[in-house]
Amino acid sequence: DGTLIDDWSWLVTPDFVNVIVVDEAGMFPMFRQVKYAIDGTSLAPVGGYIEPGEDPLVAAKREVLEEIGYVADTWVALGEYACDANRGAGTAKLFLAINARHVAQPDSDDLEEQQLLHLTKAEVQQELLQGAFKVLPWSAAVAMALLYLDTTTA
Template sequence: MLKKWKTLEYRQILKSFVFSYYTAKRESGEMRGDFDVLECRNWINVIALDQSGNFILVKQYRHGIDDLTLESVGGVVESGEDPLVAAKRELLEETGHESEDWTHLGRASANPAFMNNYCDYYLAKNCQKTSEQNLDPLEEIEVIKMNEVELFEKIKSGEIHHSLFLAGLGLLKIS
């Protein structure tokens, strides 16, 4: 029977703003090895729809891939913060929109091979623009609205490729 591996040693190598990097020495029966672990704060992702049913997306530069992405609203859950509160905060900050109609779509591990965090997914319906964006000092975000046909065309063409957004759409489809 498969069991959880035993941790023999867990050592921090690096601490940064976004993550902490650890090495974990673990064993399972006769197997023993060193493994990389990134500890990150949990995330939220918001599938936002306006009153006409259009998707509210954000276009922004992503340093990891050195390119622009078209994706859903997303962000970090601050320490002690409820994920729904984080989702509402991020929607307002990134797009200037608010919603009174929220549904939790589910939760997924970000990349369990080497990351410890989870992403909570929310659907925000009937979003209304109530303010201007309130971006972080190093954020540039363009808000783009599109209908479902346009959205799926951009997914098929590869223009939309952010895995967290695609996972959220999958959760929306099965909800």
């Protein structure tokens, strides 16, 4: 009915991209990293904030090149999802990059400790089911990418 609640918490953060990358050999580059809200380490895809006025696909391509030095010719939009339906916290824009290839050294400004891994599809599936992707948008991106790959290339 349009009623405003004065003390309602609303978190304003930029929208962001998460990208599941599959290289030409069928491997999935993923990070094992530490994040402030996570106990221990987590597996993580490429991701980052969308700059003001930036197209989400352009942001996804930029992040993949900056973080892991890859480019891809085939891109699939996996959807846009609110992170917290009641409090904001930005919108996740999820992508899948297929047949990616390494073209440059990473040039990331991430401050967190991280290690780049190259996992098989079976390893990614197993890690997802074991809860190794400890941030909801990361788990959603991985699940959506695996579902897409299983239903379009079977």
